[in-house]
Amino acid sequence: MNNDxxxxxxxxxxxxxxxxxxxxxxxxxxxxxxxxxxLLGDEMDSPRGRIVLMKSVLEGELPxxxxxxxxxxxxxxxxxxxxxxxxVPYGELISGFRGWAEPQRRRPVIQRLTRSAVLTMLxxxxxxxxxxxVGKYAKPLAPLLPQALRAPLDLLPxxxxxxxxxxxxxxxxxxxxxxxxxxxxxAQQVLTPNFxxxxxxxxxxxxxxxxxxxxxxxxxxxxxxxxxRPLALQQARRNLDAFDPAGxxxxxxxxxxxxxxxxxxxxxxxxxxxxxxxxxxxSKVQDISVYLAExxxxxxxxxxxxxxxxxxxxxHDACHLAHAQGVKAEPRALIRSIPGVxxxxxxxxxxxxxxxxxxxxxxxxxxxxxxxxxxxxxxxVRPDIVVSGxxxxxxxxxxHLTRLGSPVRVMHTIELLDLAYRGEL
Amino acid sequence: xxxSGPARPGAPDRAGLARDLTRLLGDGxxxxxxxxxxxxxYDAIQFGATPLAVVLPESTADVVAAVxxxxxxxxxxxxxxxxxxxxxxxxPAQEGLVISFTRMTRLHIDPLRREARAQPGVVTLQVxxxxxxxxxxxxxxxxxxxxxxIGGNLGENAGGPMCFxxxxxGDYVKALEFVDADGEVHRLTRDAYDLAGLLIGSEGTLGxxxxxxxxxxxxxxxxxxxxxxxxxVGQAAEAVxxxxxxxxxxxxxxxxxxxxxxxxxxxLQIGLPREAGAVLVVDTDGDDLETxxxxxxxxxxxxxxxCGTVRRAADEADSAALWRARRSVSPALGRIRPQRMNEDIxxxxxxxxxxxxxxxxxxxxxxxxxxxxxxxxxxNLHPNILFxxxxxxxxxxxxLAHEVARVAIRYGxxxxxxxxxxxxxxxxxxEAVDPTTLAALWDVKRALDPGMAxxxxxxxxxxxxxxx
Ligand SMILES: Cc1cc2nc3c(=O)[nH]c(=O)nc-3n(C[C@H](O)[C@H](O)[C@H](O)COP(=O)(O)OP(=O)(O)OC[C@H]3O[C@@H](n4cnc5c(N)ncnc54)[C@H](O)[C@@H]3O)c2cc1C
Ligand code: SF4
Ligand code: SF4
Numbered sequence: 077m078n079n080d081x082x083x084x085x086x087x088x089x090x091x092x093x094x095x096x097x098x099x100x101x102x103x104x105x106x107x108x109x110x111x112x113x114x115l116l117g118d119e120m121d122s123p124r125g126r127i128v129l130m131k132s133v134l135e136g137e138l139p140x141x142x143x144x145x146x147x148x149x150x151x152x153x154x155x156x157x158x159x160x161x162x163x164v165p166y167g168e169l170i171s172g173f174r175g176w177a178e179p180q181r182r183r184p185v186i187q188r189l190t191r192s193a194v195l196t197m198l199x200x201x202x203x204x205x206x207x208x209x210v211g212k213y214a215k216p217l218a219p220l221l222p223q224a225l226r227a228p229l230d231l232l233p234x235x236x237x238x239x240x241x242x243x244x245x246x247x248x249x250x251x252x253x254x255x256x257x258x259x260x261x262x263a264q265q266v267l268t269p270n271f272x273x274x275x276x277x278x279x280x281x282x283x284x285x286x287x288x289x290x291x292x293x294x295x296x297x298x299x300x301x302x303x304x305r306p307l308a309l310q311q312a313r314r315n316l317d318a319f320d321p322a323g324x325x326x327x328x329x330x331x332x333x334x335x336x337x338x339x340x341x342x343x344x345x346x347x348x349x350x351x352x353x354x355x356x357x358x359s360k361v362q363d364i365s366v367y368l369a370e371x372x373x374x375x376x377x378x379x380x381x382x383x384x385x386x387x388x389x390x391x392h393d394a395c396h397l398a399h400a401q402g403v404k405a406e407p408r409a410l411i412r413s414i415p416g417v418x419x420x421x422x423x424x425x426x427x428x429x430x431x432x433x434x435x436x437x438x439x440x441x442x443x444x445x446x447x448x449x450x451x452x453x454x455x456x457v458r459p460d461i462v463v464s465g466x467x468x469x470x471x472x473x474x475x476h477l478t479r480l481g482s483p484v485r486v487m488h489t490i491e492l493l494d495l496a497y498r499g500e501l
Numbered sequence: 502x503x504x505s506g507p508a509r510p511g512a513p514d515r516a517g518l519a520r521d522l523t524r525l526l527g528d529g530x531x532x533x534x535x536x537x538x539x540x541x542x543y544d545a546i547q548f549g550a551t552p553l554a555v556v557l558p559e560s561t562a563d564v565v566a567a568v569x570x571x572x573x574x575x576x577x578x579x580x581x582x583x584x585x586x587x588x589x590x591x592x593p594a595q596e597g598l599v600i601s602f603t604r605m606t607r608l609h610i611d612p613l614r615r616e617a618r619a620q621p622g623v624v625t626l627q628v629x630x631x632x633x634x635x636x637x638x639x640x641x642x643x644x645x646x647x648x649x650x651i652g653g654n655l656g657e658n659a660g661g662p663m664c665f666x667x668x669x670x671g672d673y674v675k676a677l678e679f680v681d682a683d684g685e686v687h688r689l690t691r692d693a694y695d696l697a698g699l700l701i702g703s704e705g706t707l708g709x710x711x712x713x714x715x716x717x718x719x720x721x722x723x724x725x726x727x728x729x730x731x732x733x734v735g736q737a738a739e740a741v742x743x744x745x746x747x748x749x750x751x752x753x754x755x756x757x758x759x760x761x762x763x764x765x766x767x768x769l770q771i772g773l774p775r776e777a778g779a780v781l782v783v784d785t786d787g788d789d790l791e792t793x794x795x796x797x798x799x800x801x802x803x804x805x806x807x808c809g810t811v812r813r814a815a816d817e818a819d820s821a822a823l824w825r826a827r828r829s830v831s832p833a834l835g836r837i838r839p840q841r842m843n844e845d846i847x848x849x850x851x852x853x854x855x856x857x858x859x860x861x862x863x864x865x866x867x868x869x870x871x872x873x874x875x876x877x878x879x880x881n882l883h884p885n886i887l888f889x890x891x892x893x894x895x896x897x898x899x900x901l902a903h904e905v906a907r908v909a910i911r912y913g914x915x916x917x918x919x920x921x922x923x924x925x926x927x928x929x930x931x932e933a934v935d936p937t938t939l940a941a942l943w944d945v946k947r948a949l950d951p952g953m954a955x956x957x958x959x960x961x962x963x964x965x966x967x968x969x
Contacts (some may be wrong), residue, residue, distance in 0.1 A: 077839065078890055101835035103545045104585040104648045108624060117604040117622070118532070118557060119540040119584070128540055142536030161768050162835030 077102060077127070081134045088347025089172040090134075096169035097131045100124065101162050109159035111428045111446055112149050120146040123156035123166055130173045140177055147173070149442060151435055152301050153428035154399035167400065168343050171300055178303030187438075194434050195299055195307060240269040246276050246286040253283035253375070256367065257324045259315075259338065261331045262294045264467035271467065274494035275330045275364055281497060282371060282378055292318040295329075297337030298433050300344055309348070312341050316353050321360040330364040330490055332396035332403075332466035333433065339401065363397060365465060365489055369406035372413065381499035383416030389492065390420040390459035392450070392473065394466035395428050407465055407489045414496045420457045424449070431472035443472075451476035454484065461485045463492050518574040518598065519554040525566045530557050530604075541599040542592060544584040546843060546925065549592030552579070552599040559604050561678065561686060561711040568684040568709070571598040577957050578682075580705035582621065582653025585645040587831075587843045588923025590656060590704045594958025600709065602652045610635060610717070616675060617715045621652025625659075628715065637717040640667040643919070644828045652710050658702030660919040662753035662784075662827065665878035667718075669919065671701040678712035682950040686711070699945065704921045705956040707949045721752065721786035725797045726820035729804035729811045730777035734758055734861055734873065736807045737779035738853035741877050744783075744803035745850060749796045753784040754878030755827045758861075761874045764833040765826045773826060774810075779857075781809070781877070782827050784820075830874050831883070838870055838887035842902045842925070847881045848914030856912050860884050860905055867901045869893060881919065903929060922960045930962045 082094035106123040107113050113122035120129065126147055132138035150170055157166050183191070242260060256279065264271055276286050296311035315338070319327055329335035338361040341354035348354075371377060389411055397403045412419050430436070430446025451473065454462050462477075462484055464470055474486045487495075495501045519533035532538060532555035541555045542548055553576060556567040571578045577597035584591045593599060605620035608627060612635035617628050625646040628639040642661035643649055649659065651670075655677075660669035676690045677697045687708070689697040700708050731737045737756055744751070757765070758779050766773045774780065781804065785796035801811050814820035834841060848856045857873060864871025864884070875882040884905050888898050906916055906929040916926050916933045930939070942961055946953075 098839050099835060101545070101832060101839070101841070102543060103645075103832045103835070104583050105645070105832050107583060107648050108626075117606070118537075119601070119603075120532075120537055125540040128543070129536060132536075132539055138536055138539060142534055146536065161829045161832035163768065 077131065079131050079135060081131065084136065085134060085176070089175060092165075092168045092343065092346060093130070093134060093172045093176075096165045097127060097134075099162055099164045100127050100160075102128070103162070105161060106156035106159045106164075106166075109155040109426060111151060111153060111155065111430070112442065114427065115442060115445055116149075121149055123160075126150055127164070127166070127169065130169060133177075134173070140180060144177075144181070147177075149439055151395070151428050151430070151432035151446075153395035153432055155395065155426055155428060158399045158402075158426065167340070171340070171343065174301065174303030175305035175308075178305070181303075190437060191302065191434075194437060195302065195304055237266075237269055239265070240273045242272055242276060242288045244288050244290060246280050248283045248285045249280045250283050252285060253371070254325045255285040255287065255323075257287045257289055257319055257327045259292060259295065259319075259327065259329045259331075259334055260288060261329065261334050261467065264331055267471060268467055268488070270491060271330055271488045274488070274490045275328075278368070278490055278493050278497065279328075279364075282368070284371075287324065289318045289320075295334040295337035296344070297333050297340070300337070300340065301433055305344075308344055312344055312354070313350065316341070316350055316357060319357055321357050324360070326362045326367050327357065327360045328362055328364050328367055330465070330488065332363065332394035332401065333468060335361055335363045336396040336400035363401060363403050363406075363465065365397075365407040365410055366403055368493070369409050372410070377413070378497070380414045380493070380496040381501075383414065383496070383501040385416070387417050387461060387501060388420055388457075388459045389417050390422050390454055390457050390462045391489075392422055392429070392454065392462055392464040392469055393425050394464050394469045395432070397465050398426070403465075407463075410489060410493060411463060414492070414501070416501070417496075420459055422450075422462075423453045423456055425453075429469050429472045431466075431468035433468065436472070447472050447476040448480075451480055451482070455480065455482055459484055461487055461492065463487050463489050465489050515553055515574055515576055515596075518570065518576060521570045521573070522554055522556055522567060522598075525570060526556065526558070526563055530559065530563060531555070532557070541581065541601060544581075544586040544589060544591040546587045546841075547589035547592040547923075549589065549594055549924070550596050552593055553596050555599045555601055557601050557604050561680065564600060564680045564709055564711050565684045565686060567598065567600055568680055568682070572682070572684065572952070572954065574598075577954050578709075579956050580652065580656065580709045582650030582656065583624070583645070583648045584653075585649045586653060586657060586921065586923065587845070588657075588704075588917070588921040588925045590921050590923040590956070590959060591653070592924065594924055594956075602650060605652075605711070610637075612637065615717045617717055619651045619713050619715060621650060621655075621710050621713070623651045625649050625651060625654055628717075632717050635717075636719060638720045639673065639715060639717055641670040641673055644831055651713055651715070655701050655710050655713060656704050657919060657921040660876065660879070660881070662755050662824075662876060664876060664919075665754050666750055666752040666786075671698065673716045674701060674713055675716050676714040677701075677710055679708040679710050681708050682952060682954050702921070704923060704960050706946060706960050707955065709955075721793075722788040723790045723793045724752070724784055724786040724820070725793055726782070726784050726814035726823055727797060727801060727804075727811055728780060728782050728814070728823050729801075729809040730774045730780045731804075731807065731809045732778045734779040735854040735858045736809065737781050738857045738877065740781065740800075740804045740807035740809055742850050742853055743806060744800045745878065747799050747803060749785065749799040749803075751783050751796065751800060751878060752786040753782070753824075754876070755782045755874070756780070756877035756882075757782075757827065757830050757874040758872055760837065760870070760872040761830045761834065764836050764872075765829050767836055768829055768833045769822075769826060771822050771826060782823050827874075831885075834872065834885060834887055837872075838889050840888050840890055842886040842888070842898050843920065844884045844886075844902060844905050845881070845917045845920040845926075846884070846905065846909035846914050847879065847917075848909055848912045850878075850880045852912045853877065853880060856908060856914075857882065859908055863901065863904050863908070867897065869897060869901055871901065880914070906933070924959055927958070927960065927962050930960075
């Protein structure tokens with residue numbers, strides 16, 4: 077699509093955005109892949125429409141305020157990227173755009189407060205834990221609060237699990253087959269501490285040494301996707317210091333969003349002095365499922381115990397695995413390799429569950445409708461367990477399945493593998 | 502009066518249009534801010550005028566109300582589906598009202614009558630998906646079938662690979678409901694005067710389709726797929742002519758040239774032959790396996806005689822990958838140049854080898870980047886000119902497109918197989934259609950839309966004399 081964005085925004089981010097707009101031939105192939113278009117049925121809330129809106133704003137044809145409501149509804153799920161045959165890097169466009177637009181926005185006070193509270197708390201597990209504990213007591217008050225405050229409260233867990241800190245080094249069990257560095261993630265340490273514990277157990281059992289570099293922190297994805305670019309840069313730099321890609325086979329993440337966040341460093345740091353370093357780090361980043369699938373292909377995994385009864389396991393594609401990282405086959409192959417497990421695909425599998433980082437807080441209505449739709453789609457295949465590779469999806473699935481009164485268990489892929497090793501499935 | 506003028510003389514209240522519509526339809530169905538309206542000025546190929554207002558109707562009654570309000574305000578009306586059209590049909594030529602059907606998505610399958618009743622916003626693929634549990638299919642399959650709507654398909658009389666054996670969208674319409682330019686609702690079957698047939702392919706210039714009753718069929722029991730690649734485009738066309746002359750009736754017979762193959766391979770990476778000058782993908786199908794295999798054999802021999810290398814699809818997944826490749830051609834071309842002019846000519850099969858060679862020569866001589874693909878079994882070709890408006894002159898692009906149109910006409914072909922005339926090819930119509938026929942087309946238009954309110958500026962070129 078014709079544009080003269082680069083002329084008006086000559087920096088590296090401007091170039092990236094101009095390139096993305098350029099690549100779009102407005103064919104509309106992305107429309108059915110977009111959750112908001114699916115729900116709302118209008119062009120402004122479609123990927124193609126958003127591209128035109130951003131272009132119009134960047135070219136000065138349209139005031140930012142006119143475009144903002146539709147751009148704010150974008151989940152950043154990147155379903156459109158998977159669907160786009162022209163290879164439009166939509167993620168680079170929306171992230172770049174939000175980074176450029178946010179400083180110019182005047183948001184209402186409550187919105188500003190919740191945003192900054194979320195961005196402050198999420199990356200700090202201790203703070204988040206404290207917040208969650210307070211939240212637990214505040215929950216009964218929820219009906220009295222305005223919607224803007226109720227939404228973030230809904231997101232907090234009703235029971236805070238005890239912390240399970242990871243050792244800085246876990247040796248390989250048996251003959252050593254590899255060495256990885258592990259990104260702990262922030263919110264998930266509080267919400268679902270077992271994900272990390274299970275990850276380290278499964279890796280170690282398969283002969284992998286796990287290093288958890290001290291000094292690491294939030295990947296910065298939440299900040300980047302909400303337009304808080306300076307904070308995202310700061311968080312990225314911190315991780316660039318903490319991780320040494322040269323010393324390990326891979327840098328692993330078990331949270332789709334965080335893995336994708338690390339892989340986006342080259343885009344975030346385009347034009348910054350650390351760009352090269354960001355590329356080196358990003359090239360080593362893998363999702364836990366990809367690393368294990370490769371390990372399995374290269375010499376096999378330790379055998380799993382068969383399940384005690386036939387189990388129907390539905391796999392939910394987290395957007396940041398399937399769309400942002402292109403990882404679909406590997407987790408499925410791993411799940412299928414457990415004897416006694418039948419793998420099920422969920423209808424409308426490519427549609428986001430509505431979790432999408434802080435979306436539940438910022439767009440509670442759409443997030444709720446998508447969560448409900450996802451939960452019903454999950455139930456339609458009658459699974460015993462539903463598995464995903466992302467903490468956000470996990471929380472969203474859990475809360476909507478519970479609301480529908482369903483006993484289906486929600487797990488991370490790695491928890492399923494871990495339980496299979498322990499014979500507890 | 503000018504033909505493209507507003508619907509009614511008098512004092513049109515353009516500013517009040519959105520307000521009136523909101524009063525009639527309620528808030529959620531009317532778009533009026535600039536940010537909302539900007540997004541209804543384009544389709545997949547062209548940007549047009551920003552509409553004054555946009556309506557997202559949910560029922561036929563909403564459409565009626567919207568048409569009446571536009572009439573009152575004296576502004577033109579453009580119907581819009583998914584805006585995946587490739588001829589500028591849904592891009593407004595003038596400021597006016599856009600009626601976007603994307604929320605009219607009610608669909609009912611009647612397995613006993615083997616029909617589907619669909620509102621215009623139903624996405625094409627969904628008809629087939631809803632029919633499948635009943636053992637039925639809806640054959641029309643434009644490459645855009647995941648996105649495009651039934652209303653848009655009927656507007657363009659869309660076809661796809663299946664159309665060689667099974668026909669185009671219009672062949673599956675049993676009945677239509679439409680709203681005319683006055684806001685009256687009509688229900689048509691295909692008896693007596695085939696007025697439904699007239700509306701199909703009229704690109705929203707004669708009426709707005711609000712419901713269609715579509716014929717469903719049973720799927721063929723067996724399908725076999727092969728791919729053949731050739732050193733040169735003419736050979737592929739020779740194989741096509743020979744195979745069909747030899748008695749094969751493939752269910753799909755598609756062609757793509759080297760640039761297309763490479764664009765798709767860049768996108769999908771499924772091991773297509775990058776070096777081939779042209780590739781054919783062919784399906785034969787039917788309920789009798791022996792006949793299906795025999796027809797594939799006929800095609801295979803024709804391809805080999807034309808010096809092609811043949812690969813049969815190993816299984817269903819293999820064949821699905823090949824078809825996905827063909828479907829991705831058009832959009833994947835965006836990777837080569839940001840913009841394109843899409844041609845949609847149909848020529849007699851007997852002259853295909855000459856036509857594809859001549860078009861290839863034209864492209865090479867022009868210095869522009871031209872590629873070809875299409876439903877070659879039908880003689881339907883899509884020569885596409887890929888260009889970068891910052892480097893290539895729009896006049897040169899337009900001129901080359903015009904040359905391509907002339908090749909089609911010279912060889913006894915027509916300008917549009919399925920994507921419509923829209924605004925893109927309206928200028929070429931003057932040469933393609935004789936004046937008497939054109940006058941007859943204008944008579945039809947005047948009879949159904951005397952105020953020239955429906956999608957003005959599309960399909961029919963301004964006649965010099967007949968407009969007085
Ligand atoms: C990548 C790509 C591949 C394509 N491949 C094919 C192909 O293989 N075969 C093919 O035939 N086409 C193809 N097309 C073109 C396009 O998808 C079809 O013409 C499709 O039928 C348009 O449907 P739509 O819903 O997008 O309609 P739109 O583009 O929105 O509208 C098309 C026309 O129909 C009119 N219209 C829309 N709704 C109504 C209604 N309810 N009543 C009256 N008029 C209406 C509009 O005014 C316009 O003139 C392709 C397009 C793309 C981008
Ligand atoms: S599919 Fe890609 S090229 Fe087509 S409209 Fe969407 S983003 Fe643009
Ligand atoms: S990222 Fe997701 S929500 Fe945003 S435009 Fe793309 S598909 Fe739609």
